Amino acid sequence: MSDKPIHQDLSAQVLDRMFRQDGFSQWMGMEILEISEGHCVLRMTVRKEMLNGFDVAHGGITYSLADSAFAFACNSYNHLSLSVETSISHSRAVREGDILTAKADLITQTKKIGNFQVIVLNQHHEIVAVFKGICYRTDKKVVE
Amino acid sequence: MSDKPIHQDLSAQVLDRMFRQDGFSQWMGMEILEISEGHCVLRMTVRKEMLNGFDVAHGGITYSLADSAFAFACNSYNHLSLSVETSISHSRAVREGDILTAKADLITQTKKIGNFQVIVLNQHHEIVAVFKGICYRTDKKVVE
Amino acid sequence: MSDKPIHQDLSAQVLDRMFRQDGFSQWMGMEILEISEGHCVLRMTVRKEMLNGFDVAHGGITYSLADSAFAFACNSYNHLSLSVETSISHSRAVREGDILTAKADLITQTKKIGNFQVIVLNQHHEIVAVFKGICYRTDKKVVE
Amino acid sequence: MSDKPIHQDLSAQVLDRMFRQDGFSQWMGMEILEISEGHCVLRMTVRKEMLNGFDVAHGGITYSLADSAFAFACNSYNHLSLSVETSISHSRAVREGDILTAKADLITQTKKIGNFQVIVLNQHHEIVAVFKGICYRTDKKVVE
Numbered sequence: 249m250s251d252k253p254i255h256q257d258l259s260a261q262v263l264d265r266m267f268r269q270d271g272f273s274q275w276m277g278m279e280i281l282e283i284s285e286g287h288c289v290l291r292m293t294v295r296k297e298m299l300n301g302f303d304v305a306h307g308g309i310t311y312s313l314a315d316s317a318f319a320f321a322c323n324s325y326n327h328l329s330l331s332v333e334t335s336i337s338h339s340r341a342v343r344e345g346d347i348l349t350a351k352a353d354l355i356t357q358t359k360k361i362g363n364f365q366v367i368v369l370n371q372h373h374e375i376v377a378v379f380k381g382i383c384y385r386t387d388k389k390v391v392e
Numbered sequence: 393m394s395d396k397p398i399h400q401d402l403s404a405q406v407l408d409r410m411f412r413q414d415g416f417s418q419w420m421g422m423e424i425l426e427i428s429e430g431h432c433v434l435r436m437t438v439r440k441e442m443l444n445g446f447d448v449a450h451g452g453i454t455y456s457l458a459d460s461a462f463a464f465a466c467n468s469y470n471h472l473s474l475s476v477e478t479s480i481s482h483s484r485a486v487r488e489g490d491i492l493t494a495k496a497d498l499i500t501q502t503k504k505i506g507n508f509q510v511i512v513l514n515q516h517h518e519i520v521a522v523f524k525g526i527c528y529r530t531d532k533k534v535v536e
Numbered sequence: 537m538s539d540k541p542i543h544q545d546l547s548a549q550v551l552d553r554m555f556r557q558d559g560f561s562q563w564m565g566m567e568i569l570e571i572s573e574g575h576c577v578l579r580m581t582v583r584k585e586m587l588n589g590f591d592v593a594h595g596g597i598t599y600s601l602a603d604s605a606f607a608f609a610c611n612s613y614n615h616l617s618l619s620v621e622t623s624i625s626h627s628r629a630v631r632e633g634d635i636l637t638a639k640a641d642l643i644t645q646t647k648k649i650g651n652f653q654v655i656v657l658n659q660h661h662e663i664v665a666v667f668k669g670i671c672y673r674t675d676k677k678v679v680e
Numbered sequence: 681m682s683d684k685p686i687h688q689d690l691s692a693q694v695l696d697r698m699f700r701q702d703g704f705s706q707w708m709g710m711e712i713l714e715i716s717e718g719h720c721v722l723r724m725t726v727r728k729e730m731l732n733g734f735d736v737a738h739g740g741i742t743y744s745l746a747d748s749a750f751a752f753a754c755n756s757y758n759h760l761s762l763s764v765e766t767s768i769s770h771s772r773a774v775r776e777g778d779i780l781t782a783k784a785d786l787i788t789q790t791k792k793i794g795n796f797q798v799i800v801l802n803q804h805h806e807i808v809a810v811f812k813g814i815c816y817r818t819d820k821k822v823v824e
Contacts, residue, residue, distance in 0.1 A: 335623070483645075555733060
């Protein structure tokens with residue numbers, strides 16, 4: 249019998265519903281390391297086809313990883329949530345073969361609005377990007 | 393003999409240098425519609441593998457298109473430029489088969505910092521996202 | 537009898553309700569130049585007490601002017617609106633005696649979320665700041 | 681004889697140079713609680729003249745406090761720094777008499793760009809705003 253709190257199980261169900269059918273996150277090669285209410289950790293390895301013309305990862309790669317972690321963390325409460333505004337600062341070049349880990353955490357919330365921070369680290373535990381995401385919570389559920 | 397102003401030709405050379413080797417922009421299927429100093433227009437079609445678990449385009453797709461248009465517009469002056477901060481607000485769902493056009497334009501600049509806006513439209517001329525990008529200009533050139 | 541459209545009158549009533557009791561906007565010396573649905577223009581003159589230690593206007597002065605224009609434009613539809621996220625890029629120093637004009641305009645909206653841009657100009661029509669604001673619309677009205 | 685590290689003393693000298701002549705931060709009633717490299721804590725009390733038409737603190741008040749903490753933390757290394765982009769999310773209403781504390785900390789930096797987060801708390805230790813600031817470091821010094 250599981251000793252996980254029921255909410256964590258629900259977060260896992262939401263994630264399962266979202267991730268299983270998320271073709272782009274799967275193309276990216278994202279793996280789920282952690283999921284719980286207001287929190288998500290994802291990991292991926294940067295491939296050659298993800299590089300831009302300067303031989304570093306396209307900004308869209310790091311953004312996409314962070315945005316997925318944000319989306320899973322937002323919806324982890326089982327309120328269907330919409331991204332309202334996201335921003336990302338890229339602080340260090342990402343190269344082929346780098347292993348990126350994105351950690352999303354809730355910073356503040358009101359009834360309708362959630363404010364998350366996602367820190368993206370490389371395999372040397374250096375911050376490569378800082379992401380902020382704001383979501384709007386609808387009254388719908390992700391899983392019944 | 394070309395009647396294009398020389399600067400536009402230089403912007404085109406920079407873009408050619410950047411785009412030809414940009415594997416991710418090419419995986420995305422981006423086409424270049426316009427390039428000149430401080431300005432770039434890109435277009436792409438959304439494919440099934442770009443969708444998330446809610447059957448709409450992953451936020452990273454629209455971001456990546458806008459970020460490419462921003463990067464090409466930043467570097468169009470032939471000063472190698474680094475992205476300092478970008479933000480995007482997604483205002484309308486994007487679906488499989490939608491044709492997205494991203495128009496990047498310089499808003500303000502100082503010697504070292506450029507501030508760009510990118511508007512992303514769908515095939516019905518509706519705004520699907522508003523992107524803001526800030527870049528830092530180094531003293532290096534993109535093409536000699 | 538007035539020939540103004542009724543909505544513009546309502547926007548003006550909302551602004552009157554908000555501005556009359558807005559002690560800080562009045563301390564700032566803001567004047568209202570234009571108000572209509574989704575649009576507001578404010579003007580102010582920078583005073584000595586608004587400068588920081590480098591003898592230029594504190595970043596909070598330009599922000600406050602832009603934020604007021606944003607707030608009045610958000611609420612102009614008479615749906616009580618809350619600021620969700622705002623950002624500002626300062627592109628040019630502002631000095632004592634400068635006359636600043638902030639023009640707020642709706643860029644995109646959904647039923648619940650509005651996305652506004654505010655451009656702040658000085659008396660030489662130079663952009664001193666670009667502001668973006670996102671608001672959430674409640675079901676309450678500002679004026680009955 | 682002081683046992684403070686010399687860098688902290690330099691940060692304090694920079695702050696002294698900036699704060700002593702910062703008329704607006706003084707109008708706001710800001711007090712300095714902590715200053716060291718990449719770090720600054722400020723406090724202030726919200727006065728009646730800082731309220732907007734809904735009887736809550738104008739967004740510009742919280743922004744100004746956070747922006748001052750950001751500016752002092754940016755310049756604390758004694759490299760004259762310019763604000764490139766700032767954003768703030770207001771998550772809780774601030775009222776007359778509230779005592780606000782803004783804690784600014786460096787998140788990441790490159791040679792030229794610094795990325796700071798400022799958390800603003802009220803007297804109940806509740807987060808009222810989350811601020812992000814990006815600065816560009818010039819080669820000039822603040823104090824010789």
